[in-house]
Amino acid sequence: MSVPTDPVVSTAASPPPSSPQLPLPRNPSVLYNTVHISRVPLIEPPSYLSPVVRALKNGTCGLTPPSNARTRAPFKPRSAAKGTSSYQLRQFAEATLGSGSLRKAVRLPEGEDLNEWLAVNVVDFYNQINLLYGSITEFCSPQSCPEMKATDEFEYLWQDSENFKRPTKMSAPEYIEHLMSWVQSNIDNEQMFPSRLGVPFPKAFTSLIRQIFKRLYRVYAHIYCHHYPVIVHLGLEPHLNTSFKHYVLFIDEHRLAIGKDFWGPLGDLVESMLRSD
Numbered sequence: 569m570s571v572p573t574d575p576v577v578s579t580a581a582s583p584p585p586s587s588p589q590l591p592l593p594r595n596p597s598v599l600y601n602t603v604h605i606s607r608v609p610l611i612e613p614p615s616y617l618s619p620v621v622r623a624l625k626n627g628t629c630g631l632t633p634p635s636n637a638r639t640r641a642p643f644k645p646r647s648a649a650k651g652t653s654s655y656q657l658r659q660f661a662e663a664t665l666g667s668g669s670l671r672k673a674v675r676l677p678e679g680e681d682l683n684e685w686l687a688v689n690v691v692d693f694y695n696q697i698n699l700l701y702g703s704i705t706e707f708c709s710p711q712s713c714p715e716m717k718a719t720d721e722f723e724y725l726w727q728d729s730e731n732f733k734r735p736t737k738m739s740a741p742e743y744i745e746h747l748m749s750w751v752q753s754n755i756d757n758e759q760m761f762p763s764r765l766g767v768p769f770p771k772a773f774t775s776l777i778r779q780i781f782k783r784l785y786r787v788y789a790h791i792y793c794h795h796y797p798v799i800v801h802l803g804l805e806p807h808l809n810t811s812f813k814h815y816v817l818f819i820d821e822h823r824l825a826i827g828k829d830f831w832g833p834l835g836d837l838v839e840s841m842l843r844s845d
Contacts, residue, residue: 575725575727575735576722576724576725576832670813671821673814673817674814674818674821674822675821676822686773687761687769687777691755693781693818694748694751694752694780696814696815697784697811700791700804701787703802703804704795704798704799704802705741707795708740708741709741710739710741713740713741713790713794714739715737716738716743716744716786717790717793717794718786718789718792721832721833722789722833723737724743724786726743726746726747732746740790740794744787744790747783747784747786747787750783751784754780760772777824781815782824782830785819785830788811788815788834789833789834791808792834792837812841816838816841816842817841817842820842
């Protein structure tokens with residue numbers, strides 16, 4: 569399977585005139601404060617919050633949330649029966665995350681296969697991002713976000729090897745819907761993500777993993793740059809910051825960033841997170 573190219577458009581166009589978003593600081597690093605992982609909620613979330621938001625605030629999502637917010641059915645993670653390598657790696661990741669050490673949580677466990685570790689973690693990041701975006705979908709519509717942007721300097725065009733063979737402009741929710749479906753289809757592909765013991769990962773696996781991490785990052789970028797006031801209002805700022813810092817450290821640890829402008833609009837925020845670790 570070939571990995572599609574990844575078009576990014578730098579633009580200085582003005583935002584939509586009726587945008588409901590609140591102004592944000594020009595330097596993204598001011599959004600970030602010291603974060604921690606907390607499994608215990610301080611108070612019971614209000615009953616009017618959506619199930620997705622309540623799950624995040626309750627800390628019940630763990631590494632793998634109960635369901636996808638933007639797909640028709642709950643996401644089924646890679647098969648990980650007790651005693652298998654995938655199961656043991658998932659247990660290790662849960663334990664190290666619970667310890668509060670994100671840098672420790674991203675390291676490859678001694679004696680384990682790197683590709684298997686990447687596969688297990690990309691599934692968990694997919695679920696985390698899906699749940700976070702699901703908490704603000706009512707604020708991200710084709711009307712409020714007619715383009716998939718992160719600030720006015722970066723616009724992302726969708727392209728894949730099947731339905732959109734040329735870079736295609738689309739709204740943020742449509743782009744993210746295609747992105748999540750694309751990631752899930754790749755994870756479900758036994759040729760790219762083998763789940764049976766003894767079946768090796770293909771040579772193209774590393775390039776595909778890098779592409780998945782690069783594209784999933786864009787959802788974080790869109791949320792931070794265009795929906796951060798909503799995240800703060802919902803009380804989900806610690807969850808977003810912890811999830812994104814985990815993501816940044818994982819990419820840094822395994823050198824998955826490709827291109828000198830990989831982090832784009834969140835470069836200052838990423839540097840702040842790496843320095844604080």
